[in-house]
Amino acid sequence: MSFAGVLSKPRVTGDPAVVSAEAVRFEEVAATISAAADSLRRLDAGTTSSDAVDAFLLKAADLESRLRTAHGRYAETGSALHGYATALSEAQASAGPALRSYDAEVERRDAAASLEVRFEQMAMIATDDESTEWYRQQARAQASRRDDAAVMVARHGASVDAAHESVEAAARTAIARIDTATDDGLRDTVWDDVSVAVGDGYDAFQAWMEENDAWISTVLDFVSTVSWILAAAAFWVPGLNVVLLGVAVAVLALATARLAAGTGTWTELGFAALSLASFGTGALLVRSVTAATKGVAAGRVAALIDEGCSTSFATSWVATSWSRAAPGLGDRFLARAFGDPAIGRLLHFLRPSRPGAFADDPVVVASILRRVDAARRMAIGDTLIGVGRAASARFDDILLGREEALR
Incomplete structure (x- = not known):
């Protein structure tokens, strides 16, 4: 052991209590395995004997042997962890x-x-010999104190180093014991390894979600409030519905994570999923209606050509009509579409005053408008879902407040 005066590892880190708890867990598993093996050993076929019974007892004996081996693995691992926990506690002390x-x-x-x-x-810089000598004596006294302190620094530093070395030695011993214990011929399947990894990952995820649930709930409430503001603004500002889609996805992700961790509710997840489903269904309806509207546009072009317009002029006129149908800031058709620009454009374009609209097939247009109305109902339905989610959250807060008051 050597010590140069500077500590490379000042603190002996680690939690002996956590290590001891893990050791106890391994020992409890070992005890359970031992009890199962003892039960298998007590199996007795009595005086009855048959090929089936003999085969069963042979399998039971093989299983007992494997359980005894597994018991040794868990018992030795628990003992090794106890030894390391003791060494860690003593080193920290x-x-x-x-x-x-x-x-x-x-x-x-x-x-x-x-x-x-x-x-x-x-x-x-002293001006006389007496002062010079006094200062030199004081300097020598401080040098002596410095040297004494340096010796103590080295001594205490060596003690800290020794504590670190004892912990490292205990860790190496525990690792060697565990490696020897697990080198027993038993092999985990790939599924066992995956199950352990997934279980450990979920435990860590659940602990993190529980520790941070307060601010996650605050973020969820804030996002819900923002979605309300955006939904209201979308009636007059085109393009905000895309932002609302992102918000709906984020709310669903947070609600799913909270429910998986046990900090959320099915109601919260249901509202989030229903909101996103409503949004997606409405988008699919708008896409199908837009495709059908292309046929209406083609009919208008043909009608204008029949009226004497050139092909290029008729095509450009109808295309310009479609382009200008896109709602702008504060457009009344955007409000009628409950904030969905695609629906607003369709409502604007399908008006009978548009170029070539005189040739529209009333049955086709009526069918398209029915689907547009369905998409509008989906849009307003998403808003109502948001109202229900906010009301549910408020009701939960009231109930929680009453429960706390009763306590």
């Missing part, structure tokens, strides 16, 4: 006071070194 003493001696050493330099400087 010894390193703690040593580290505090080390810090105090470092301060004493540095202070003495600083005073030594100061007295030496004062001796150099």
